[in-house]
Amino acid sequence: MTIKVLLADDQALVRAGFRSLFSRSKDLTVVGEAATGDEAVWQARTAEPDVILMDIRMPGMDGIEATRRVLTERPATKVIILTTFDTDEHVFAALRAGASGFLTKEVAPPELRHAVAVVAAGEALLSPSVTRRVVQQFAHRPAPLNGDGLTVLTGREREVVRLVAEGLSNDQIASRLVISPLTAKTHITRALMKLNVRDRVQLVILAYETGLVQPGS
Known part of the structure:
Protein backbone atom coordinates (compact mmCIF):
# COMPACT_ATOMS: atom_id res chain seq x y z
CA MET A 1 0.00 0.00 0.00
CA THR A 2 1.38 3.41 -1.00
CA ILE A 3 1.16 6.20 1.57
CA LYS A 4 0.01 9.50 0.08
CA VAL A 5 1.87 12.51 1.51
CA LEU A 6 1.08 16.23 1.31
CA LEU A 7 3.94 18.68 1.87
CA ALA A 8 2.93 21.97 3.53
CA ASP A 9 5.84 24.39 3.96
CA ASP A 10 6.42 27.95 2.76
CA GLN A 11 10.02 27.15 1.79
CA ALA A 12 10.19 25.71 -1.71
CA LEU A 13 13.63 24.20 -1.07
CA VAL A 14 12.32 22.27 1.92
CA ARG A 15 9.42 20.88 -0.10
CA ALA A 16 11.78 19.99 -2.95
CA GLY A 17 14.05 18.12 -0.56
CA PHE A 18 11.19 16.10 0.89
CA ARG A 19 9.76 15.39 -2.56
CA SER A 20 13.15 14.17 -3.78
CA LEU A 21 13.48 11.91 -0.75
CA PHE A 22 10.04 10.37 -1.14
CA SER A 23 10.53 9.84 -4.88
CA ARG A 24 13.11 7.20 -3.96
CA SER A 25 10.66 5.26 -1.81
CA LYS A 26 8.31 2.63 -3.22
CA ASP A 27 5.86 3.03 -0.34
CA LEU A 28 5.54 6.83 -0.26
CA THR A 29 4.29 9.25 -2.88
CA VAL A 30 3.81 13.03 -2.77
CA VAL A 31 0.29 13.94 -3.90
CA GLY A 32 0.50 17.69 -3.39
CA GLU A 33 2.40 20.71 -2.07
CA ALA A 34 1.22 23.80 -0.22
CA ALA A 35 3.04 27.02 0.65
CA THR A 36 0.36 28.39 3.02
CA GLY A 37 -2.11 27.04 5.54
CA ASP A 38 -5.03 27.85 3.26
CA GLU A 39 -3.42 25.88 0.44
CA ALA A 40 -2.83 22.96 2.82
CA VAL A 41 -6.52 22.82 3.73
CA TRP A 42 -7.55 22.97 0.08
CA GLN A 43 -4.98 20.37 -0.98
CA ALA A 44 -6.14 18.05 1.82
CA ARG A 45 -9.64 18.16 0.33
CA THR A 46 -8.58 17.53 -3.24
CA ALA A 47 -5.53 15.26 -2.91
CA GLU A 48 -6.87 13.25 0.07
CA PRO A 49 -3.45 12.55 1.62
CA ASP A 50 -2.87 9.94 4.29
CA VAL A 51 -0.19 12.05 6.00
CA ILE A 52 0.57 15.77 5.91
CA LEU A 53 3.98 17.19 6.78
CA MET A 54 2.87 20.56 8.16
CA ASP A 55 5.10 23.53 8.90
CA ILE A 56 3.84 25.71 11.77
CA ARG A 57 5.01 29.09 10.53
CA MET A 58 3.44 29.89 7.15
CA PRO A 59 1.95 33.07 5.64
CA GLY A 60 -1.68 33.73 6.44
CA MET A 61 -3.21 30.74 8.20
CA ASP A 62 -0.52 29.00 10.25
CA GLY A 63 0.04 25.27 10.47
CA ILE A 64 -1.83 24.91 13.74
CA GLU A 65 -5.09 26.34 12.42
CA ALA A 66 -4.61 24.44 9.16
CA THR A 67 -4.18 21.22 11.15
CA ARG A 68 -7.36 21.92 13.11
CA ARG A 69 -9.39 22.57 9.94
CA VAL A 70 -7.99 19.60 8.04
CA LEU A 71 -8.74 17.18 10.86
CA THR A 72 -12.22 18.60 11.36
CA GLU A 73 -12.99 17.79 7.73
CA ARG A 74 -10.84 14.66 7.41
CA PRO A 75 -10.31 13.04 10.84
CA ALA A 76 -8.55 10.02 9.30
CA THR A 77 -5.74 12.19 7.94
CA LYS A 78 -2.58 12.22 10.03
CA VAL A 79 -0.54 15.39 10.53
CA ILE A 80 3.14 15.54 11.40
CA ILE A 81 4.23 19.01 12.52
CA LEU A 82 7.58 20.36 11.33
CA THR A 83 9.10 22.25 14.24
CA THR A 84 12.10 22.76 16.51
CA PHE A 85 11.42 21.46 20.02
CA ASP A 86 13.69 23.92 21.79
CA THR A 87 12.38 27.14 20.25
CA ASP A 88 8.84 26.62 19.02
CA GLU A 89 6.28 27.78 21.57
CA HIS A 90 3.32 26.39 19.64
CA VAL A 91 3.91 22.68 20.20
CA PHE A 92 1.16 22.33 22.79
CA ALA A 93 -1.36 24.14 20.60
CA ALA A 94 -0.49 21.79 17.75
CA LEU A 95 -1.05 18.81 20.04
CA ARG A 96 -4.48 20.14 20.94
CA ALA A 97 -5.25 20.67 17.26
CA GLY A 98 -4.78 16.94 16.72
CA ALA A 99 -1.24 16.57 15.37
CA SER A 100 0.04 13.00 15.57
CA GLY A 101 3.73 13.78 15.74
CA PHE A 102 6.61 16.21 15.45
CA LEU A 103 9.79 16.33 13.41
CA THR A 104 12.59 18.83 12.97
CA LYS A 105 13.53 19.84 9.45
CA GLU A 106 16.98 18.41 10.14
CA VAL A 107 15.55 14.90 10.55
CA ALA A 108 17.60 12.15 8.89
CA PRO A 109 15.99 10.69 5.74
CA PRO A 110 15.50 7.16 7.16
CA GLU A 111 13.88 8.63 10.28
CA LEU A 112 11.53 10.75 8.19
CA ARG A 113 10.39 7.80 6.08
CA HIS A 114 9.92 5.72 9.22
CA ALA A 115 7.97 8.51 10.93
CA VAL A 116 5.54 8.86 8.02
CA ALA A 117 4.97 5.09 7.97
CA VAL A 118 4.42 4.96 11.73
CA VAL A 119 1.89 7.79 11.73
CA ALA A 120 0.10 6.43 8.66
CA ALA A 121 -0.33 3.13 10.52
CA GLY A 122 -2.21 4.93 13.27
CA GLU A 123 0.56 5.37 15.82
CA ALA A 124 1.87 8.67 17.16
CA LEU A 125 5.36 10.11 17.38
CA LEU A 126 5.66 11.10 21.01
CA SER A 127 9.25 11.71 22.00
CA PRO A 128 10.45 12.63 25.49
CA SER A 129 11.13 16.14 24.13
CA VAL A 130 7.45 16.59 23.30
CA THR A 131 6.39 15.06 26.61
CA ARG A 132 8.57 17.58 28.46
CA ARG A 133 6.97 20.40 26.46
CA VAL A 134 3.52 19.22 27.59
Missing part, protein backbone atom coordinates in the same frame (compact mmCIF):
# COMPACT_ATOMS: atom_id res chain seq x y z
CA VAL A 135 4.72 19.07 31.19
CA GLN A 136 6.05 22.62 30.96
CA GLN A 137 2.71 23.85 29.64
CA PHE A 138 0.74 22.18 32.44
CA ALA A 139 3.18 23.39 35.09
CA HIS A 140 1.79 26.91 34.54
CA ARG A 141 -1.88 25.96 34.33
CA PRO A 142 -4.52 25.98 37.10
CA ALA A 143 -5.13 22.85 39.16
CA PRO A 144 -6.10 19.83 37.03
CA LEU A 145 -9.66 18.79 36.41
CA ASN A 146 -11.29 16.04 38.46
CA GLY A 147 -10.04 12.63 37.28
CA ASP A 148 -13.52 11.10 37.15
CA GLY A 149 -13.31 11.10 33.36
CA LEU A 150 -10.95 8.13 33.61
CA THR A 151 -13.30 5.91 35.61
CA VAL A 152 -14.14 3.99 32.43
CA LEU A 153 -10.61 2.56 32.53
CA THR A 154 -9.49 -0.48 34.48
CA GLY A 155 -6.73 -0.08 37.01
CA ARG A 156 -4.17 -1.55 34.64
CA GLU A 157 -5.34 0.70 31.78
CA ARG A 158 -4.94 3.76 34.00
CA GLU A 159 -1.44 2.60 34.89
CA VAL A 160 -0.56 2.16 31.23
CA VAL A 161 -1.94 5.61 30.35
CA ARG A 162 0.15 7.11 33.12
CA LEU A 163 3.29 5.51 31.67
CA VAL A 164 2.38 6.71 28.17
CA ALA A 165 2.15 10.22 29.63
CA GLU A 166 5.67 9.80 31.01
CA GLY A 167 6.89 9.22 27.46
CA LEU A 168 7.49 5.47 27.64
CA SER A 169 7.28 3.31 24.51
CA ASN A 170 5.28 0.09 24.34
CA ASP A 171 8.43 -1.95 24.96
CA GLN A 172 9.36 0.19 27.96
CA ILE A 173 5.84 -0.06 29.38
CA ALA A 174 5.94 -3.83 28.93
CA SER A 175 9.27 -4.02 30.74
CA ARG A 176 8.05 -1.79 33.59
CA LEU A 177 4.84 -3.79 34.12
CA VAL A 178 6.33 -7.20 33.26
CA ILE A 179 3.90 -7.81 30.41
CA SER A 180 4.38 -8.37 26.68
CA PRO A 181 4.62 -5.41 24.27
CA LEU A 182 1.49 -6.75 22.55
CA THR A 183 -0.41 -6.66 25.83
CA ALA A 184 0.80 -3.11 26.45
CA LYS A 185 -0.41 -2.10 22.99
CA THR A 186 -3.78 -3.78 23.64
CA HIS A 187 -4.24 -1.80 26.88
CA ILE A 188 -3.42 1.43 25.03
CA THR A 189 -5.83 0.62 22.20
CA ARG A 190 -8.63 -0.07 24.67
CA ALA A 191 -7.91 3.15 26.55
CA LEU A 192 -8.03 5.12 23.30
CA MET A 193 -11.42 3.60 22.44
CA LYS A 194 -12.92 4.08 25.91
CA LEU A 195 -11.76 7.69 26.17
CA ASN A 196 -12.60 8.48 22.53
CA VAL A 197 -9.21 10.03 21.76
CA ARG A 198 -7.28 9.61 18.53
CA ASP A 199 -3.75 8.68 19.60
CA ARG A 200 -1.05 8.61 22.28
CA VAL A 201 -0.54 12.35 22.06
CA GLN A 202 -4.13 12.97 23.09
CA LEU A 203 -3.76 10.39 25.88
CA VAL A 204 -0.89 12.42 27.32
CA ILE A 205 -2.93 15.62 27.25
CA LEU A 206 -5.88 13.90 28.92
CA ALA A 207 -3.64 12.36 31.56
CA TYR A 208 -2.43 15.81 32.60
CA GLU A 209 -5.82 17.49 32.29
CA THR A 210 -7.45 14.94 34.60
CA GLY A 211 -4.60 14.95 37.09
CA LEU A 212 -3.61 11.31 36.50
CA VAL A 213 -0.11 12.68 35.98
CA GLN A 214 1.07 16.00 37.34
CA PRO A 215 4.15 18.11 36.51
CA GLY A 216 7.04 17.11 38.70
CA SER A 217 5.50 13.80 39.71
